[in-house]
Amino acid sequence: MSSPAAAVERTHAQGGPPTAVVGDAELPPGPRWPRLLQTALWATQPGLMSRYAARRFGDTFTLRPFGIGDVVVITSPETIREVFMGDRDVFHAGEANAVMEPIAGASSLLLLDGERHLRHRKMLTGPFHGEAVRSHREQVAAIAADEVRRWPLARAFPIRPRMQEITLEVILRAVIGVSDERRMARLRELLRRLTQVGLVEMWLLWAYPGLARRRRFRALTTLRIMPEINRLLYEEIAAHRLQRDERHDVLSLLIAARDENGEGLSDEELRDHLITLLIAGHETTTTALAWCFERLLRHPQALARLRAELAAQDGESYLDAVVNETLRVRPVVDAVWRKLAEPAMVQGRLLPAGAVVMPSIILVQESSDSYEDPSSFRPERFLEEGAPPYTFIPFCGGPRRCIGASFATMEMKAVLGTVLRAVELRAPTQRPERAKVHHITLVPSRGGRVIVERRRPAAAT
Numbered sequence: 478m479s480s481p482a483a484a485v486e487r488t489h490a491q492g493g494p495p496t497a498v499v500g501d502a503e504l505p506p507g508p509r510w511p512r513l514l515q516t517a518l519w520a521t522q523p524g525l526m527s528r529y530a531a532r533r534f535g536d537t538f539t540l541r542p543f544g545i546g547d548v549v550v551i552t553s554p555e556t557i558r559e560v561f562m563g564d565r566d567v568f569h570a571g572e573a574n575a576v577m578e579p580i581a582g583a584s585s586l587l588l589l590d591g592e593r594h595l596r597h598r599k600m601l602t603g604p605f606h607g608e609a610v611r612s613h614r615e616q617v618a619a620i621a622a623d624e625v626r627r628w629p630l631a632r633a634f635p636i637r638p639r640m641q642e643i644t645l646e647v648i649l650r651a652v653i654g655v656s657d658e659r660r661m662a663r664l665r666e667l668l669r670r671l672t673q674v675g676l677v678e679m680w681l682l683w684a685y686p687g688l689a690r691r692r693r694f695r696a697l698t699t700l701r702i703m704p705e706i707n708r709l710l711y712e713e714i715a716a717h718r719l720q721r722d723e724r725h726d727v728l729s730l731l732i733a734a735r736d737e738n739g740e741g742l743s744d745e746e747l748r749d750h751l752i753t754l755l756i757a758g759h760e761t762t763t764t765a766l767a768w769c770f771e772r773l774l775r776h777p778q779a780l781a782r783l784r785a786e787l788a789a790q791d792g793e794s795y796l797d798a799v800v801n802e803t804l805r806v807r808p809v810v811d812a813v814w815r816k817l818a819e820p821a822m823v824q825g826r827l828l829p830a831g832a833v834v835m836p837s838i839i840l841v842q843e844s845s846d847s848y849e850d851p852s853s854f855r856p857e858r859f860l861e862e863g864a865p866p867y868t869f870i871p872f873c874g875g876p877r878r879c880i881g882a883s884f885a886t887m888e889m890k891a892v893l894g895t896v897l898r899a900v901e902l903r904a905p906t907q908r909p910e911r912a913k914v915h916h917i918t919l920v921p922s923r924g925g926r927v928i929v930e931r932r933r934p935a936a937a938t
């Protein structure tokens with residue numbers, strides 16, 4: 478670990494801001510509330526505490542929840558840029574995400590840092606680029622059309638679980654393909670249960686791995702179902718290794734991928750990547766889609782304009798704008814984290830090693846410095862002026878930007894288009910649903926309740 482001065486020089490050499498502080502590392506001020514209160518608020522109302530602290534302490538402040546350490550929240554686009562583009566050997570995303578290890582595994586892309594992250598990321602990005610992503614669109618639309626046919630008429634139901642059925646099917650088919658229907662059905666069922674695992678359980682197993690050996694804790698969902706999920710995934714890997722030339726799913730491409738030394742991924746590494754893609758690739762998209770409906774059904778003009786664009790089959794610029802505006806005004810993930818491997822300069826202040834720096838997606842995207850009337854849902858803003866740099870970061874940015882961002886937006890557009898062509902929907906009430914924490918995402922509090930008013934003629938779908 479280098480000295481504070483070395484950290485200052487490093488930031489300078491990268492073209493960072495002029496050094497304002499050389500000397501002892503310090504944390505910015507923040508609320509002095511008891512840690513227990515901060516932890517409870519952090520876990521249940523992340524936006525609430527950060528909004529209060531930003532008003533009171535300015536655009537950078539420190540929160541102190543239990544178990545995570547000192548968390549320096551940053552909210553200005555310039556500082557967020559500094560952190561996203563900062564030295565990856567200093568700003569460790571993998572270490573900050575370590576709580577996911579009991580499920581995602583130590584080789585998950587989310588958990589890797591440094592050279593290993595770079596090597597694995599290069600091997601994983603191929604299946605998530607342009608043409609590869611577009612090739613899934615028809616299948617996504619078919620899965621969505623099949624799901625929407627089962628929805629009841631004239632009865633309110635939450636749309637989020639319905640979206641989850643679609644996105645789970647989509648990701649299983651895209652990542653694994655169908656090699657064995659029975660294995661697929663079992664995996665589908667177990668993954669549904671895995672998404673119910675709360676952050677507390679993940680955190681407990683990560684902080685106290687010894688719990689896994691205690692009989693009393695064997696009822697934890699992760700311990701009950703992970704061994705079977707792993708067995709099924711290893712079976713898939715073995716089956717794919719035998720017949721990979723005939724297949725075009727992500728797993729086949731990963732098996733074929735080689736690094737610059739000609740080396741491929743081991744079975745253990747493939748397992749960790751598979752479970753990461755399956756979980757990260759469907760929970761987030763489910764929530765984003767639920768918010769799209771929640772917002773659209775409370776904004777009749779936006780809904781009408783989108784319907785008109787879909788009917789005219791003349792491009793999809795408004796569809797793009799709706800997806801972006803939803804992700805801006807209701808981000809799925811409220812923030813990302815970077816743990817400092819050594820002292821580092823951030824916004825002219827030297828922060829100590831071990832501190833967690835947290836670019837706040839929620840706060841930067843709802844800032845009135847960047848957006849006019851930021852809390853209103855107005856997709857047009859993405860048609861008119863677009864988003865200023867580093868103010869629209871639902872997928873993070875820099876070298877850790879979500880590798881599934883294009884896949885997720887393709888999927889959202891295909892599902893929205895298919896559903897809105899097939900049925901007319903309304904919300905049971907115009908009262909907005911508030912955001913509540915589920916797992917690591919912010920979901921609509923009532924699941925995005927909708928009513929199907931009528932089905933549209935098949936010719937229009």
Ligand code: HEM
Pocket residue numbers: 570574586587588598753754757758759761762765809810813814871872873876877878879880881882884885
């Ligand atoms: C609306 C949907 C989605 C949202 C909002 C979202 C959001 C994010 C964010 C904010 C990160 C950065 C995490 C960090 O910096 O620590 C991330 C990373 C990641 N996402 Fe997504 N994601 C979505 C969909 C997907 C999909 C569809 C996949 C794959 C099929 C995926 C796979 C990943 C992976 C593997 C990473 C780790 C990247 C790395 O560390 O290099 N995500 N995602």
